[in-house]
Each structure stands twice: as C-alpha cells, then as structure tokens.
Amino acid sequence: MNRKLLIAAALAACAFTACSGRGGAVPAAAESPARKAPAPGVEAFSPDTAFALVAAQVEMGPRTPGSPASERCAAWIGSRLRAAGADTVLLQRGTVRRFDGTELPACNILGRFAPDAPRRVLLLAHYDTRPWADMEPDHATRMQPIDGANDGASGVAVLLEIARCLGQHPAAVGVDLLLVDAEDSGYGELTAPPGSRDTGDSWCLGTQMWTSSAPYAGTASPAYAILLDMVGGRGARFHREQFSDMTAPRVVDRIWAEAAALGYADTFVNEPGGAVIDDHVYLRRAGIPAVDIIESLNPATGSFPPTWHTTQDNIDNIDPATLGRVGRTVLSLLYKEK
16 A cells, blocks of 8 residues: 555545534535635746746656755755745755655755744655555556656645745744655655565655654744645646544535635645645644645545656646645735735
C-alpha cells in the first residue's frame, strides 16, 4: 500500500469519530455573499509565474533527499523566500530513517511573514520527489526517479508565488510557509526489501522531524494549516479530503466557499473525497488543525491522477490555470483573516 492511498470512507470515519465529533453527510460550503472584486494581492497571483517556478524545479532534476538537486532546490527556495520579503527564513537540518533502514539527510525550510502577529496561518508543501517511478506501467523504468512536476513542484511553486504576493500586499495575519523534505520516500511494495512491511509512518518524514522539534513552543501556534499537494495537474479536481473534513471542517468549508466565490466551483468540488495519509495528518497530531488540498480524480475508487508516481509526472502535464485557481483561492482566504 502507498502513502497516498485513499482509504474507504467507513474506515476513515471509524478512525476519526472520537476526535472529530462529527457524523453524517458533509455539509455544503457556506453560502458566499454577493461576489466582490478580489483583494489586490489575489489578482497579483500570476499563474504563468507559478508555472515557471514548477519548470525551474523540474530542470534541477529529481529532488530526492540528499541529492545535489535537492540541495540546489533547498537553497533556491530559501533565496526565493528572502527575495519575496519573508521576515525570517529558517532551515531545519537532520537525519531521517527510511523504511528500508537507509538514513537520509533532510532539510526543511520555513519562511515567516509577520512573525510577531498573534494570529497565524501555516501553509506547506513538500519539495522532494519520489525516488522510484513505482506506478510506471513499464516495469523497466520503475526504479527511475520521477520529475515530480505535480507531486512536489506544483505545491512549492504556488507557495512561492503566494510569498511574492504577500511581500507586496501583506495579510492582516502572520503567515508561515513551510517547505518540507523527505515526504515521498515511503514504503512501496515494488521497492521494499523482501519481507519488509509498512510501519504506517514511513511517509512524510520531513514533517515528522519538524513537528517533533515543537516548532511553536512559546510562540503563537497557527490557527490552522493548509497543505498543497499535487495542485497543478490538467483538469484537476479537488474534493474534500476526509481527514481534513473530520478534523478541520470549518476550514474546509471556508476554502471551498472561497473557491466558489471566485468562480472555481468546478475545480473545488464540494463533495467528499477519499482519506489520504499526508503531511496534514502529522500536523493534526501535533495539535494544528490542517486541511489537504490534493487532487483525486475518482474518490469512489481511490485512484490518483494517471501521472502519479510515474515518469509522466512532468512539466507537460502541468496547467497554469490550475496553479492559479489554487493560489488565488488560498490568498483570498488569507486576505479575509483578521
């Protein structure tokens, strides 16, 4: 089983009933008021710039943990955050252990806007890429690393373009942008040593390293977090991810309502999706309510985009319009925070 496996609805409900206190159908997103012109910072978000940022990452090569491409990407992310006007850029370096026992160097990057603000929102994405194309139909190429244009680079690109907009048009709240490493090196049946098994926490190693350091001890913890994962695909549709809906339903309501108000209801589908073990799960365990905006083409069967974990996850399958819709939705939400 893979980390981004959509779990059956009944299983997810059982796992989270005690902590969510919710049951029954997913509520419709709150009705939005009469449409108004978006905030200047929302209009400033450039889909073409976001697309160029995806391309820049892909050109570095696969960003597997510890690789030269990963080091270049981490340095590039830090420089982009500084250029955007982040008040603080912090690096967290450490070592994580992969499911097969391999120790991997990991580097998380945190850019902070208005770090002293009493109310904060955390945005995050992973910048590493899958070391193996283990979902590739061609068995001869399954051990190749992937470009990770959608699964990795798209979320990073949207966050960096959001950072640029925040630098020009600050929000009324503090915003933290977290780019995590070692998310996509988890257990896979085709890549695991014979006899090994999934421990359940083999994915999202960078986020696990970050939360274990108690990053907000003594400071204001984020009111909520939004994770962006696979947010650049052509024709992408984003359903309400189950773990997000069970642990942060009001935030999900606000995001999907904001998308509808901007005219993106066909992209942000206000219907239940599957449950995904992703970085947001570990934020929730650390006490931060978190929502995962992630593409799922078929919630009923649990399938992901056909490019997922294949060599086809490349720049040719990225759509600037999708990047723009996600970025502008998140920015519009931020600008309405007080």
